[in-house]
Amino acid sequence: xxxxARMIRRPRWLLAxxxxxxxxxxxxxxxxxxxTIYMARFESSSAIGExxxxxxxxxxxxxxxxxxxxxxxxxxxFGNGLVIWSNETLPAPASRSAAxxxxxxxxxxxxxxxxxxxxxxxxxxxxxxxxxxLEDAHAPRGALWTVRRGDRALSLGLPRALYVLGTVPLRRxxxxxxxxxxxxxxxxxxxxxxAGPQVGPAMRALExxxxxxxxxxxxxxxxxxxxxxxxxxxxxxxxxxxxxxAYYRGDFDQAERLFGRVADTQAANALVKxxxxxxxxxxxxREGKAxxxxxxxxxxxxxxxxxxxxxxxxxxxxxxxxxxxxxxxxELRAKADLFDEGDDWPRQARGILAAFGIx
Amino acid sequence: xxxxxxxxxxxxALAAGPAYGQALPTRFNIDLLYVxxxxxxxxxxxxxxxxxxxxxxxxxxxxxxSLGLNAQNRxxxxxxxxxxxxxxxxxxxxxxxxxxxxxxxGHGKRLPQVSAFEGNIYLGGLHGSLPVAIPIKQDIxxxxxxxxxxxxxxxxLYALSVxxxxxxxxxxxxxxxxxxxxxxxxxxxxxxxxxxxxxxxDLASRCARRPG
Numbered sequence: 001x002x003x004x005a006r007m008i009r010r011p012r013w014l015l016a017x018x019x020x021x022x023x024x025x026x027x028x029x030x031x032x033x034x035x036t037i038y039m040a041r042f043e044s045s046s047a048i049g050e051x052x053x054x055x056x057x058x059x060x061x062x063x064x065x066x067x068x069x070x071x072x073x074x075x076x077x078f079g080n081g082l083v084i085w086s087n088e089t090l091p092a093p094a095s096r097s098a099a100x101x102x103x104x105x106x107x108x109x110x111x112x113x114x115x116x117x118x119x120x121x122x123x124x125x126x127x128x129x130x131x132x133x134l135e136d137a138h139a140p141r142g143a144l145w146t147v148r149r150g151d152r153a154l155s156l157g158l159p160r161a162l163y164v165l166g167t168v169p170l171r172r173x174x175x176x177x178x179x180x181x182x183x184x185x186x187x188x189x190x191x192x193x194x195a196g197p198q199v200g201p202a203m204r205a206l207e208x209x210x211x212x213x214x215x216x217x218x219x220x221x222x223x224x225x226x227x228x229x230x231x232x233x234x235x236x237x238x239x240x241x242x243x244x245x246a247y248y249r250g251d252f253d254q255a256e257r258l259f260g261r262v263a264d265t266q267a268a269n270a271l272v273k274x275x276x277x278x279x280x281x282x283x284x285x286r287e288g289k290a291x292x293x294x295x296x297x298x299x300x301x302x303x304x305x306x307x308x309x310x311x312x313x314x315x316x317x318x319x320x321x322x323x324x325x326x327x328x329x330x331e332l333r334a335k336a337d338l339f340d341e342g343d344d345w346p347r348q349a350r351g352i353l354a355a356f357g358i359x
Numbered sequence: 360x361x362x363x364x365x366x367x368x369x370x371x372a373l374a375a376g377p378a379y380g381q382a383l384p385t386r387f388n389i390d391l392l393y394v395x396x397x398x399x400x401x402x403x404x405x406x407x408x409x410x411x412x413x414x415x416x417x418x419x420x421x422x423x424x425s426l427g428l429n430a431q432n433r434x435x436x437x438x439x440x441x442x443x444x445x446x447x448x449x450x451x452x453x454x455x456x457x458x459x460x461x462x463x464x465g466h467g468k469r470l471p472q473v474s475a476f477e478g479n480i481y482l483g484g485l486h487g488s489l490p491v492a493i494p495i496k497q498d499i500x501x502x503x504x505x506x507x508x509x510x511x512x513x514x515x516l517y518a519l520s521v522x523x524x525x526x527x528x529x530x531x532x533x534x535x536x537x538x539x540x541x542x543x544x545x546x547x548x549x550x551x552x553x554x555x556x557x558x559x560x561d562l563a564s565r566c567a568r569r570p571g
Contacts, residue, residue, distance in 0.1 A: 095422035115414060117407050126411055128418055160425035164418055167411055167505040267505055270543035271536060301542075304535040304566055338535075338566060340427060340528045 035109050035140055035248045036082040037241065038101070040090045042125065043115040047179070050087060052116040052125055054178040055170065056237055057085050058227045060112075061181075062208050063242025065254060081245055085181065089113070095162070098130045106138035109248055112241055114165075122169035127237050129163040131244060143248045145286060147317040149355040154348050156282075156314050158244075159275050159307040166269040168235045174228055186215075186223035196223060236268040240276055247283060256283035274298070278308050285315040292324075306338050313349055322358065329353050383430055384522040388459040389416060389515060391438040392445055393476070394466035404474040405467035408499040409438040412508045419512060420519070426536065427529040428519070434460075447492075454483045460518050463511055465495060473500045476507070480514050480550075487521035488557035489514075496549040510548050513540045517558055531566035534558055 039057050042049040064081035090097040090113050098111045114127030134144040134157040146155040178184075182201045187194035190212045200217055207214040216222045243258030262268055262276035277298055284291040295315060298308045309331060316325045332346055339346050353359075391409050396402045416436045420428065428434070441464075445453070450462050465478015477496045482489055493514070497507045516537035520530045537558045544551040 095418055099422075115411075117411070119407065124407070124411065126414060160423060162418070162423045162425070164415060164423070167415070167508065269505060270509065270540045273543075274539050302535070302539060304531060304538065304562060337527055338531050341526070 034082050035245050036084060036107055037110040037112060037245060038105075038108050039083065039085040040094075040098075040111065040113040041085075041087050042113065042127070043089050043094070044117065046118070048116050048118055048123055048175065049089070050180065051175045051178055052114075052123060052170065053085060054180050054183075055175050056112070056125075056127070057083055057181055058178060058184075059235075059238035060241055060245075061205060062213060062227060063238060063254070063258060064205070064245060065208075065251065076251075081249060084108075087180075095128070095130070098128070102130060102132055108132070109140065110241070110244065112237075116175075118172065119169070121172055123172050123175045124167060125170055125237065126167045127165045129165060129241055129244070131158065131161055131163075131248075133157050133161055134248075140248050140250075142250055145282065145314055147314055147352065149317070149352050152348075152352040152355045154314070154317065154345075154352045156310050156345075159278065163240065163272055163275070164269055165237050165240060165272055166235075166265075166267060168237055168267070170235070177228075184225040186217075186221060186225065188223055190224050190226075192226045197221065199225065236262045236265050236272055236276070239265070240268075240272055243276065243279070247279065252283040252287040256280050256287065259283060274302060274305070275307075278305070278311055281308075282311045282314070285311065285318060291315050304338060306335070309335060310345065310349075313353075317352060317356070320356070322356065325353060325356060325358050329358050383433070383524055384428060384460065384519050385524050386458045386460045386518075386522055387430065387433045387435060388457045389434070389436045390453065390457065390459055390462045390464075391436065392441050392450075392462065392464040393438070393478075394444050395440045395442060396467055398467075398469065401467045401469055401474055404499055405476065406440070408476065408507065412436075412511060413438050415508055416512060416515065420515065426532055427526070450479075450481050451483070454481055459483070460515060460522070463495070467499070470498075473498045475499060480511065482514070482518055485518055485521045487517065488560055489517065489554065493550045493553060506543065506545060506548075509540045510544055510551060510554075513537050513544065513558075514554055516540070517554065517561075520561065527565070531562070534562045534566060538562060 037060070039053055042052045044052070061083050067076055094113055098113060102108055102111055110129060110131045112127060112129050114125060116123050116125050132139050135155065144155050144157060146153055182199055184199045185194050186196040186199050188196065190209070199215065202218050203215045205213050205215050211228050212224050212226055214222070214224050239258045239261045243255045243262065246255035246258060259276040259280035263273055263280060265273070281291045281294045281298060284294065292315070295308065295312045299305065299312060302308065309328070313328050313332065316328055332349060336346055391412065393405050393409055396405070413436045420426070421431055421434050444466060445464055450464055453459065454462050462481040463478065464481065465476050468475045468477050475496060476499045479492045480495055481492045483491060495510065497510060499507045516533045519525065520533035520537065525533065541551070541555045541558055544555070546552070
């Protein structure tokens with residue numbers, strides 16, 4: 001899979017590292033915004049926090065891609081995904097620090113943080129993801145789902161900004177392997193280990209192939225690194241975060257695939273699973289694919305989910321399905337009490353439905 | 360190229376707390392009382408489970424603004440190791456004095472393959488569809504942290520939905536979320552069917568108006 005994921009550690013000399021990466025390796029993509037995630041060091045009473053941050057960082061990095069692969073008939077380009085990591089934890093309370101960091105740094109789109117504790121043969125990881133709402137003026141352009149009819153428009157963001165990801169066991173032998181992405185050994189060929197040089201603080205992925213990634217550094221050193229599976233079971237931390245990054249980048253095919261993986265993960269956080277399943281339906285709809293049956297199944301399983309109803313309406317509006325829209329309009333009226341008093345979305349939805357001639 | 364140059368200063372910057380709205384719950388504390396054990400491995404399992412549960416509950420209830428509780432800095436989850444199991448009278452008194460949403464009390468137990476937590480969740484006089492106290496018994500092994508913390512989260516969400524000051528839309532969100540987490544609970548978790556039934560009943564009676 002071709003990749004355009006860059007990883008940069010955020011030490012005090014960050015500006016120099018970024019400038020090198022930008023100047024030598026990253027072509028300008030004026031029409032497509034970058035999507036940037038910041039990973040703070042995971043809280044831990046030992047060095048394991050640093051290892052977990054590095055391990056998840058590598059896993060996430062490997063979900064990013066620049067173009068559809070192997071075929072790209074529409075000549076799509078999703079711009080650059082940037083992962084910035086830090087050796088510092090967020091100051092307590094971490095949730096408030098994360099909110100402040102996102103608010104004060106319009107360049108950042110997401111922050112991932114959490115805690116890690118050794119537990120038998122595993123490391124138990126609890127993680128949290130805070131994302132910039134798609135309605136925010138600093139969110140990537142085009143990421144907000146908008147349907148227009150005449151002078152009416154209706155938009156839909158994400159179900160929430162803060163995601164409590166499942167408490168996940170990661171294999172300790174894998175976690176112990178990675179103290180820092182910059183300590184990875186750059187090998188000339190696909191091999192598990194070698195005596196090559198350390199990658200260093202900035203890198204750009206060129207290709208992901210099985211457990212190997214080919215990368216290039218700002219100094220134009222090129223080679224392969226080995227990143228094995230993170231746990232015995234699939235983890236929603238990497239898949240859900242990677243899916244959201246893909247959604248923000250307009251890579252709905254990759255988003256649909258990764259959201260689907262989360263929805264099928266048995267041990268994933270139940271709310272994240274439901275969000276992933278609904279966002280999978282939204283990704284399908286935004287790709288112009290059939291999403292009806294998936295949306296109906298979701299709404300059947302949770303008839304009180306306002307977000308699933310919103311996705312159904314957006315899909316119906318996008319496809320101009322009048323019969324379906326009539327039923328959804330009646331349902332929206334019946335479920336008005338499920339929306340907050342100050343939420344303007346139902347009124348805006350009724351406005352655009354009227355533009356479709358639906359009461 | 361976007362440079363996160365403001366990051367360094369901003370990480371330390373703390374935001375002002377949001378304004379409190381009308382949807383505040385009236386009770387704010389969740390106490391996790393667990394009896395200490397001389398079995399060091401078991402003690403460590405319970406301690407880690409309580410710490411992870413504490414962190415998860417705090418963030419799920421306080422910082423996820425999509426719930427609409429507007430209770431930043433107010434809802435407080437407190438793990439508290441105890442030398443001996445507290446009596447029902449002491450738990451009831453603690454619930455009153457601390458304005459608690461619920462008091463979780465119990466002890467770790469070694470089972471053949473796993474560690475478990477066994478005790479009660481005291482809900483007091485919330486006048487919901489659940490009894491005053493419900494038994495709890497569940498695995499707390501590393502691989503099952505997610506499932507084992509969800510039962511307490513589900514009961515908390517239900518208790519908050521019953522709490523008087525919550526607005527109707529917030530109540531329905533709390534119940535809807537409790538139902539989502541409740542659906543993922545293994546049938547083997549003690550009291551899970553009772554709690555799920557209460558949630559279903561309240562959703563139908565308080566958030567109905569479903570067409571068809």
